[in-house]
Amino acid sequence: xxxxxxxxxxxxxxxxxxxxxxxxxxxxxxxxxxxxxxxxxxxxxxxxxxxxxxxxxxxxxxxxxxxxxxxxxxxxxxxxxxxxxxxxxxxxxxxxxxxxxxxxxxxxxxxxxxxxx
Amino acid sequence: xxxxxxxxxxxxxxxxxxxxxxxxxxxxxxxxxxxxxxxxxxxxxxxxxxxxxxxxxxxxxxxxxxxxxxxxxxxxxxxxxxxxxxxxxxxxxxxxxxxxxxxxxxxxxxx
Numbered sequence: 001x002x003x004x005x006x007x008x009x010x011x012x013x014x015x016x017x018x019x020x021x022x023x024x025x026x027x028x029x030x031x032x033x034x035x036x037x038x039x040x041x042x043x044x045x046x047x048x049x050x051x052x053x054x055x056x057x058x059x060x061x062x063x064x065x066x067x068x069x070x071x072x073x074x075x076x077x078x079x080x081x082x083x084x085x086x087x088x089x090x091x092x093x094x095x096x097x098x099x100x101x102x103x104x105x106x107x108x109x110x111x112x113x114x115x116x117x
Numbered sequence: 118x119x120x121x122x123x124x125x126x127x128x129x130x131x132x133x134x135x136x137x138x139x140x141x142x143x144x145x146x147x148x149x150x151x152x153x154x155x156x157x158x159x160x161x162x163x164x165x166x167x168x169x170x171x172x173x174x175x176x177x178x179x180x181x182x183x184x185x186x187x188x189x190x191x192x193x194x195x196x197x198x199x200x201x202x203x204x205x206x207x208x209x210x211x212x213x214x215x216x217x218x219x220x221x222x223x224x225x226x227x228x
Contacts, residue, residue: 004160033215042121042206043161045215059215091160105151106216108161 025094140207
């Protein structure tokens with residue numbers, strides 16, 4: 001069973017461009033979480049999605065950021081008009097259960113490192 | 118708002134030593150607490166998960182304890198090895214759908 005896959009692993013964008021980060025959850029997992037790790041900071045929750053639904057986006061910046069998890073295909077985190085402050089590592093995690101159940105470990109992908117020039 | 122603090126921020130020990138990493142959190146209303154390992158440029162590997170009703174979990178040379186009422190957890194690593202060198206992250210899961218992470222302890226085990 002392959003783990004959580006993220007691509008690309010490294011992404012370089014110039015200011016004003018768009019960044020699209022992809023996450024394929026583990027097989028059988030229908031819950032996806034996105035986290036951001038800014039330099040020298042801890043991981044911060046951004047958004048929690050189930051198939052075709054955004055459940056909690058309380059950690060998402062209000063502008064330029066969006067996320068989706070379509071019925072088919074990977075989850076996408078999209079950042080429009082990137083700025084230097086968006087440079088960070090973006091991690092995706094997946095889980096098979098609803099949060100609060102007895103086994104709700106989140107399995108993390110290797111991350112996408114975004115650099116904005 | 119939940120805040121997670123890890124002390125120390127960095128730690129260097131000679132190979133073979135036992136060590137303790139500390140984690141504290143401000144809101145004791147948690148579902149569980151997890152310890153992760155993060156290697157440079159890599160993702161996170163879950164080491165131990167302690168449910169809120171549990172006091173400790175063990176895996177090999179690792180032992181994690183949880184004192185929910187005081188908002189503290191410790192990760193004990195026995196007989197440290199150079200391969201243990203990594204950043205160790207503590208995270209708590211609250212009633213919300215996400216994990217709150219500390220900033221980590223960067224461990225270096227010197228051969």
